[in-house]
Amino acid sequence: AKDQGRNTYHFFETEMTERAVQRLHLETALRGAIARNELELVYQPQFRLANGDLCGVESLLRWTHPELGTISPAKFIPVAEEIGMISELGRWVLTEACNQLTRWDAEGFRVPSLSVNVSVHQVERIDLIDEIKGIIAATDVDPDRLELEVTESVFMRNVERVVENLNALRDLGIRLAVDDFGSGFSSLGYLKQLPISRLKIDKTFVDGVDTDANDSAIARAVIVLGRALGLEVIAEGVETQAQASFLENEGCDAVQGYLFARPMAAGALRDQHYAVTD
Ligand code: C2E
Numbered sequence: 001a002k003d004q005g006r007n008t009y010h011f012f013e014t015e016m017t018e019r020a021v022q023r024l025h026l027e028t029a030l031r032g033a034i035a036r037n038e039l040e041l042v043y044q045p046q047f048r049l050a051n052g053d054l055c056g057v058e059s060l061l062r063w064t065h066p067e068l069g070t071i072s073p074a075k076f077i078p079v080a081e082e083i084g085m086i087s088e089l090g091r092w093v094l095t096e097a098c099n100q101l102t103r104w105d106a107e108g109f110r111v112p113s114l115s116v117n118v119s120v121h122q123v124e125r126i127d128l129i130d131e132i133k134g135i136i137a138a139t140d141v142d143p144d145r146l147e148l149e150v151t152e153s154v155f156m157r158n159v160e161r162v163v164e165n166l167n168a169l170r171d172l173g174i175r176l177a178v179d180d181f182g183s184g185f186s187s188l189g190y191l192k193q194l195p196i197s198r199l200k201i202d203k204t205f206v207d208g209v210d211t212d213a214n215d216s217a218i219a220r221a222v223i224v225l226g227r228a229l230g231l232e233v234i235a236e237g238v239e240t241q242a243q244a245s246f247l248e249n250e251g252c253d254a255v256q257g258y259l260f261a262r263p264m265a266a267g268a269l270r271d272q273h274y275a276v277t278d
């Protein structure tokens with residue numbers, strides 16, 4: 001039993017070392033990813049349930065490393081945050097997304113609204129507004145067509161700076177959506193104090209709307225809450241017709257998910273020739 005304990009310990013140690021080495025690889029690789037042109041954005045369409053038309057597009061970041069392969073943003077974005085790279089990454093994403101909106105315009109594909117994910121760290125930065133103004137000016141994008149998606153965790157930190165930045169964004173005309181709504185632990189008070197225009201029901205609830213009484217109750221409550229507060233509600237991660245029907249019956253405004261389309265390259269999205277309404 002003693003030996004086994006030692007072996008377990010050694011095994012554990014090796015595994016931890018391996019993980020640390022992997023992690024170091026990831027950090028090093030990530031630091032050069034922008035310069036090596038390894039990042040790209042893919043785009044997932046959002047549809048209005050009332051008419052089925054395209055009402056917006058969410059940009060999602062992709063990183064393909066020559067040796068490590070495709071690494072999920074869920075994995076590398078936390079690393080970028082830890083190593084102080086998230087601002088650089090966030091700037092790249094916003095610039096690229098805005099440039100894409102302009103390119104689509106030039107191609108005659110008018111995307112009404114482009115949603116960009118931003119991390120808590122970006123929203124807390126003192127220079128966020130200047131940076132966004134700079135990107136908008138450089139790319140000549142109408143700020144009314146931009147939506148930033150932030151998670152609830154934004155409303156739990158550094159309150160004054162966040163409130164200042166969010167209000168300044170609103171003043172610019174940029175809309176704000178609460179991503180993964182319902183999955184965090186924040187109080188709901190911020191919903192009436194901050195300039196939020198949309199709630200995005202988290203996939204974890206969408207998954208069970210047609211099979212799980214708790215999930216359907218939560219999704220229904222979010223839709224009712226949104227309507228009462230005059231906010232739009234969109235559901236993410238819709239994979240089945242049963243889920244879409246539930247959401248439509250409950251009065252959800254818009255949907256996004258594999259049932260309708262996967263995230264895809266900018267050109268592929270344009271070539272779908274979706275009907276579009278503002
Ligand atoms: P998220 O913002 O909640 O994005 C939704 C995720 O669900 C995306 O994963 C999307 O590809 C995936 N998805 C969409 N529809 C379906 C569906 O029907 N079924 C399933 N199973 N999945 C679906 P992805 O692209 O891997 O992104 C993961 C997370 O990484 C995002 O979650 C977001 O938090 C973060 N992220 C992605 N791009 C960016 C970015 O540019 N900046 C920041 N800060 N975070 C980003």
Ligand code: CA
Nearest residue numbers: 058117149179
């Ligand atoms: Ca999102």
Ligand code: CA
Nearest residue numbers: 179180200236
């Ligand atoms: Ca989300």
Ligand code: CA
Nearest residue numbers: 180202203236
């Ligand atoms: Ca999510």
